[in-house]
Amino acid sequence: MSNLKMPEVDQTALARRQEVAADLRRIVPGEGVIDEAEEMRAYESDGLTAYKQVPLLVVLPETVEQVSAVLKYASDNGIKVVPRGAGTSLSGGALPLADGILLGLGKFNKVLEIDYDNRCAVVQPGVTNLAITQAVQHEGFYYAPDPSSQIACTIGGNIAENSGGVHCLKYGLTTNNVLGLEVVLITGEVVRIGGKHLDSEGYDLMGLMVGSEGLLGVVTEVTVRILKAPETARAVLVGFPSSEDAGQCVADVISSGIIAGGMEMMDKPAIHAAEEFVQAGYPLDVEALLIVELDGPEAEVDHLIERVSQIAEKNNSVSMRVSNSEAERASFWAGRKAAFPAVGRISPDYYCMDGTIPRHQLPKVLGRMNELSQQYGLRVANVFHAGDGNLHPLILYDANVPGELEKAEDFGSDILTLCVEVGGVLTGEHGVGVEKRDLMPTMFTETDLNHQQRVKCAFDPEGLLNPGKVFPELHRCAELGRMHIHRGQVPFPDIPRF
Amino acid sequence: MSSTLKPEDAAQLHDAVQWAVAEEKPLDVVGLGTKRAIGRPSQHEFTMDLSALTGVTLYEPEELVLSARAATPRAEVEQLLRDKNQEFAFEPPDLSGLLGASGPGTLGGMVASNLAGPRRIKAGAVRDHFLGFSGVSGRGETFKSGGRVVKNVTGYDLPKIIAGSWGTLAVLSDITLKVLPAAETEGSFAVEGLSDEMAVAAMSRAFQSSCEVSGAAHLPEGLLGAAATVFRIEGIGPSVEYRLEKLAALLNDLGASEKMDPEASRDLWRSIRDVSFFANGSDRPVWRLSVPPMDGAKVAAAVAAKCEARWFFDWAGGLIWCEVPEADNASEQIVRAAVAQTSGHATLIRAPQAIRAAVDVFHPPEPGLALIAQNVKTAFDPNGILNPGRMYASA
Numbered sequence: 001m002s003n004l005k006m007p008e009v010d011q012t013a014l015a016r017r018q019e020v021a022a023d024l025r026r027i028v029p030g031e032g033v034i035d036e037a038e039e040m041r042a043y044e045s046d047g048l049t050a051y052k053q054v055p056l057l058v059v060l061p062e063t064v065e066q067v068s069a070v071l072k073y074a075s076d077n078g079i080k081v082v083p084r085g086a087g088t089s090l091s092g093g094a095l096p097l098a099d100g101i102l103l104g105l106g107k108f109n110k111v112l113e114i115d116y117d118n119r120c121a122v123v124q125p126g127v128t129n130l131a132i133t134q135a136v137q138h139e140g141f142y143y144a145p146d147p148s149s150q151i152a153c154t155i156g157g158n159i160a161e162n163s164g165g166v167h168c169l170k171y172g173l174t175t176n177n178v179l180g181l182e183v184v185l186i187t188g189e190v191v192r193i194g195g196k197h198l199d200s201e202g203y204d205l206m207g208l209m210v211g212s213e214g215l216l217g218v219v220t221e222v223t224v225r226i227l228k229a230p231e232t233a234r235a236v237l238v239g240f241p242s243s244e245d246a247g248q249c250v251a252d253v254i255s256s257g258i259i260a261g262g263m264e265m266m267d268k269p270a271i272h273a274a275e276e277f278v279q280a281g282y283p284l285d286v287e288a289l290l291i292v293e294l295d296g297p298e299a300e301v302d303h304l305i306e307r308v309s310q311i312a313e314k315n316n317s318v319s320m321r322v323s324n325s326e327a328e329r330a331s332f333w334a335g336r337k338a339a340f341p342a343v344g345r346i347s348p349d350y351y352c353m354d355g356t357i358p359r360h361q362l363p364k365v366l367g368r369m370n371e372l373s374q375q376y377g378l379r380v381a382n383v384f385h386a387g388d389g390n391l392h393p394l395i396l397y398d399a400n401v402p403g404e405l406e407k408a409e410d411f412g413s414d415i416l417t418l419c420v421e422v423g424g425v426l427t428g429e430h431g432v433g434v435e436k437r438d439l440m441p442t443m444f445t446e447t448d449l450n451h452q453q454r455v456k457c458a459f460d461p462e463g464l465l466n467p468g469k470v471f472p473e474l475h476r477c478a479e480l481g482r483m484h485i486h487r488g489q490v491p492f493p494d495i496p497r498f
Numbered sequence: 499m500s501s502t503l504k505p506e507d508a509a510q511l512h513d514a515v516q517w518a519v520a521e522e523k524p525l526d527v528v529g530l531g532t533k534r535a536i537g538r539p540s541q542h543e544f545t546m547d548l549s550a551l552t553g554v555t556l557y558e559p560e561e562l563v564l565s566a567r568a569a570t571p572r573a574e575v576e577q578l579l580r581d582k583n584q585e586f587a588f589e590p591p592d593l594s595g596l597l598g599a600s601g602p603g604t605l606g607g608m609v610a611s612n613l614a615g616p617r618r619i620k621a622g623a624v625r626d627h628f629l630g631f632s633g634v635s636g637r638g639e640t641f642k643s644g645g646r647v648v649k650n651v652t653g654y655d656l657p658k659i660i661a662g663s664w665g666t667l668a669v670l671s672d673i674t675l676k677v678l679p680a681a682e683t684e685g686s687f688a689v690e691g692l693s694d695e696m697a698v699a700a701m702s703r704a705f706q707s708s709c710e711v712s713g714a715a716h717l718p719e720g721l722l723g724a725a726a727t728v729f730r731i732e733g734i735g736p737s738v739e740y741r742l743e744k745l746a747a748l749l750n751d752l753g754a755s756e757k758m759d760p761e762a763s764r765d766l767w768r769s770i771r772d773v774s775f776f777a778n779g780s781d782r783p784v785w786r787l788s789v790p791p792m793d794g795a796k797v798a799a800a801v802a803a804k805c806e807a808r809w810f811f812d813w814a815g816g817l818i819w820c821e822v823p824e825a826d827n828a829s830e831q832i833v834r835a836a837v838a839q840t841s842g843h844a845t846l847i848r849a850p851q852a853i854r855a856a857v858d859v860f861h862p863p864e865p866g867l868a869l870i871a872q873n874v875k876t877a878f879d880p881n882g883i884l885n886p887g888r889m890y891a892s893a
């Protein structure tokens with residue numbers, strides 16, 4: 001952990017560890033409370049493995065009543081709580097705190113109800129993303145957001161991070177596919193937001209919960225929308241001599257009115273790594289590779305494939321393959337979906353970044369990234385959700401070489417700052433967590449951030465839920481609530497009033 | 499009589515709100531005023547007239563993004579989009595006929611009300627397309643959130659809480675929205691003579707098919723004549739043809755269906771979107787109920803059992819527009835009791851001012867959520883100067 005400042009450790013909590021463990025065992029009996037250092041090690045980090053911390057205790061509740069009682073206990077005793085799903089977060093959102101309870105929701109793994117008539121499924125938060133689709137696919141349905149980690153990551157984690165996938169250009173992110181939540185507040189109170197109907201009554205608190213990275217409440221039940229799978233899907237695999245050409249092709253496809261089911265780009269290093277790993281049949285002599293997937297009825301898909309092919313040709317494509325079978329379509333995706341592990345094979349370590357940029361800035365950003373790559377002496381491979389401008393640069397480094405991790409992190413910060421400079425944002429789908437926390441001021445003013453933190457105060461005024469994440473500086477709610485009023489001093493005569 | 503403040507740019511807006519905070523002058527925040535008749539009458543001394551904050555500041559069709567000053571008229575923006583074959587996918591309604599107002603209003607009003615049309619069921623509401631904003635909170639501070647890109651999880655998603663907040667949290671100066679290509683063509687067909695219950699079941703079947711239905715509404719008998727259950731399909735020509743046929747075949751056990759040409763289809767869906775059936779110059783109370791789609795018929799029947807109501811369904815049964823007789827309480831108890839059988843909610847969209855002052859216009863949240871909502875209001879507007887009382891008597 002290079003130089004990450006976490007909230008000051010509460011020594012009283014550390015001193016009371018035994019007693020707290022005993023109290024919590026009364027709430028979650030049996031093996032639901034773990035206090036052995038060795039056993040707790042399994043929870044010391046999430047997908048951002050550079051950061052590690054053994055928690056005060058691990059608690060694995062099984063019922064909503066237990067979650068409620070644990071949170072109430074934490075609240076009454078001023079003890080911090082870090083919720084955790086599958087621990088695949090890439091931004092350190094589930095990183096434990098030395099003086100905090102790690103609240104694992106893995107035992108909440110039941111699909112509670114499938115309601116085809118209302119097109120929704122009610123599930124517990126520890127159900128994996130893929131398991132939702134698996135529970136409904138025999139009826140031809142699926143749950144649309146499909147992060148690459150979908151075998152492992154939980155819907156609770158997806159809610160917390162507002163996760164996306166390769167199909168979200170057409171079908172939306174997590175936030176667009178959630179209908180209802182049951183949430184336990186830090187006080188232990190259980191509230192329900194939404195249900196099987198659309199749109200919130202009053203303020204859209206569900207919209208706030210999604211993407212709140214475990215800072216506002218613990219999700220204990222989720223109602224998601226399920227969709228009927230499209231009749232067919234076909235993909236086109238197109239090679240381009242430059243990322244400019246590929247980028248222009250994406251822009252032209254969208255301008256022509258086509259919203260593809262998926263539109264993914266890879267640069268040369270990523271293509272080579274993926275091809276070596278899975279032999280997907282990717283062309284190796286191109287600078288950029290585009291996968292465009294069209295879905296819908298056959299007549300529509302065939303028609304659109306034709307149009308996309310024409311647009312690609314106009315943009316100097318040098319190779320093109322259209323999938324003619326499900327197996328072939330899957331093979332096109334195999335390389336893209338395995339891009340992270342593929343890059344993992346060509347380097348001892350890699351660091352996955354997640355900025356979003358206005359799409360037309362891609363050539364500029366890639367160009368600048370090349371310069372930075374030389375400056376830092378670290379290689380970088382790029383995979384890109386091209387339809388929505390979400391860029392995943394993978395920085396290759398070796399953690400065993402002293403100083404390389406820090407170099408990789410600095411390189412990463414430079415890339416994200418660049419994303420913000422060109423009109424984009426720090427994170428498209430992986431969340432701020434601890435990783436991008438200290439970069440928040442590159443995008444937001446202090447006033448912006450204070451408006452966000454006051455939302456935190458509305459839910460958790462003592463700041464006990466997942467503190468140290470998202471916000472670079474923690475202010476006390478009382479301090480944030482103060483107003484600085486300059487009565488009568490505001491210049492006003494310029495404003496027309498009548 | 500209230501005085502009016504009319505800022506001409508974001509800086510003046512900032513000054514004006516700051517002045518109101520310092521002087522403790524509650525503000526009535528208004529764009530073009532077309533939705534003023536929705537909500538509780540707010541208690542204010544000054545009107546904040548935003549109508550000078552206009553103009554599209556960025557439109558990049560190939561990036562699917564548009565930014566504009568908050569009071570830019572919707573009509574102007576929608577024309578701009580049409581010129582590029584694009585649109586707001588959520589199909590925002592124009593309730594001016596229903597409310598006796600002068601037009602569809604501004605982008606700011608569209609965002610603040612989060613009202614979406616028939617395509618909401620497929621494409622989401624305003625909140626799903628609202629990417630970012632800049633504005634002044636009730637603290638008199640200018641702040642921003644979100645951005646101009648679709649995929650963004652940097653910090654809390656404040657656009658979500660601003661959408662549908664009816665100007666009670668912040669006064670927006672700038673708005674960024676996602677736009678999408680408009681469908682090349684559309685087609686609809688109607689099945690006649692279904693009861694509400696059968697219609698709801700039929701619409702559910704349609705949505706359980708892969709036909710990608712983009713509108714499903716049921717107009718009960720008496721609204722336009724015979725009962726009509728209408729299905730809309732949008733996309734490219736051959737695909738629309740194919741899916742229309744497939745859907746008609748799927749539902750053919752319900753009797754003959756009548757196909758509409760694209761123009762008739764557009765007209766009908768506009769009427770459904772704009773609730774034109776109740777745009778009769780009266781101010782008889784009109785409720786908007788959002789319920790689980792399969793509960794639609796049951797909820798409407800519960801209202802009808804207790805009062806002389808007229809209603810129709812959109813969103814495959816999940817949205818009920820319901821007109822109730824003139825009465826002092828807008829039949830509030832009846833409507834809320836009917837909705838209470840479900841997880842849904844009801845909002846009084848049209849009623850005389852005296853009634854809107856007397857009954858809960860917005861659905862009263864359960865106590866746990868009410869407290870959080872109150873805390874959120876206080877976080878953004880501690881002194882209650884932005885549209886005080888418009889949503890809830892206490893906020």
Ligand SMILES: Cc1cc2nc3c(=O)[nH]c(=O)nc-3n(C[C@H](O)[C@H](O)[C@H](O)COP(=O)(O)OP(=O)(O)OC[C@H]3O[C@@H](n4cnc5c(N)ncnc54)[C@H](O)[C@@H]3O)c2cc1C
Binds near residue numbers: 085092157163
């Ligand atoms: C190989 C790989 C590929 C990935 N690909 C993608 C991708 O394509 N798209 C994408 O968006 N992400 C991707 N991710 C990131 C990650 O999988 C997602 O962020 C995922 O949603 C995290 O889910 P989780 O269950 O692992 O949550 P965790 O990592 O356990 O937790 C993540 C955050 O959620 C909070 N949390 C978890 N459960 C709850 C709950 N019930 N209530 C409240 N807060 C909770 C935690 O406190 C933490 O802040 C990838 C990760 C890996 C390792």
